[in-house]
Amino acid sequence: MTEYIKLIDLTKCTGCRGCQVACKNWNGLPAEKTQFIGSLQNPADLSYDTWCLIRFDEIENGSGLKWVMRHDACMHCDWPACVKACPSPGALVKTETGAVVHDPNFCIGCKACTVACPFDIPRYSAVNENISKCTLCYDRITDGRKPACVTSCPTGCLTFGPKAEMQVRARARAAEISGVVYPNNPKYQTNVLYIMPAEIRAAQLQHMNPNPKMPTTVLWWKNLFKPFTLIGMGAVAGAAMLHYMVRGPHEPEKKEGGE
């Protein structure tokens, strides 16, 4: 199965929210009661029922005030922190398509993924006792179709295709506009890429991690303390047995006859 990439070209987003609606439509997600928050962003945040959101930022730089509309959803990490943190087999899976999908049937509602995710994507529902998030439309892409958001996009901001091809296209487009590809950490790659124009930096935008990586605490937890819990117990058990064989039980020395 091919690995895919979704490319988000920030220079082309007009904030039409076609992706936001298409996502709700395809995934059968109910609308939410929303509130005006003094921004063009609505609803205010991602949620259990909102897997894709157009975020709105007003940033100021040398050339004056600038509006930024940004498609925000799961980044589908190559080495997903959520999957690493998940205690329930099958609840969060990195698939062969590159998509990281959740399965509510296996999710036990522990919320570990919501904390581990470097992009703050998985959302917990206390009512359903499980999490949900963007699946990169796994059900569509395994059927040869594009994700619903990409299909709906009228400006070409969202594009989708095989990984190698999209990586080339991302670099070419970034060079063309003298911008950068986000994220650009070779140790933490994702199946979703942004084309960032030079005048916009990730740190200026809300809910965008300027330096996405596997959280160090997750690494230490899963790669150090987890194995060493067993190694430690085993080593100590071995040492105890050796002690018993070498030193024997700890008893008073004087032994009375017959005992």
Place this chain on the structure above:
Amino acid sequence: MSGKKEGMVYVTTLQERIVHWLLAGSCLFALLTGLGLMFHSWDFIAALLGGHYAMKWMHIFSGVVFAFSLAGASVMWWEHCKFVPEDAEWVKKAGGYLWDAHDLPPGGMYNAGQKMFFWTVFIFGIIIVISGLIMFNPLIFPVTLARWAYMLHAASVMVIAAFFIIHLYLGTFGNPGTVQIMFHGWATREYCEFHKGKWLAEREKKGGEESQAA
């Protein structure tokens, strides 16, 4: 206390034994379910207990029992486990466990090694309980704190799990005559003279074997 037994000394109270086993049982069950949650390859534990969702709640409830029994154990054993000057000597001679040491100072209720185990469980147990509470609902805490909670939870388990094996060995095979103290409460007089000489002398000065072990 059930009467007096010839040649035996009543070492632990019923309350101590009950709290000990609540603490040990909840700790072990939490360890088992926690390992089942941490190691996907050990999903037979979840299968045995009715699935990962059920196991999550069992882990949480055993944690609650652990927290309360840890509080009880701390109140009961705090005084016994304060370090005294003789403990330094005990540590220097490794309590006679690793090489022969004939001139160990007479022991109190607990030796320096047992005290170290108590303080290890106390300190890392508190870290486990507090981090566990944060992990119960990490969403209401700053994400950095919540991430540290998951890491410290696992780190503390690593420490306590290793010490638990030592405790298990020294409480059974390593020291014959010990394990019964946590079941029926009695130890032989010879055992107490060997392990708890100072404690036995003080206790007999206060009023003989009939007095309750504090």
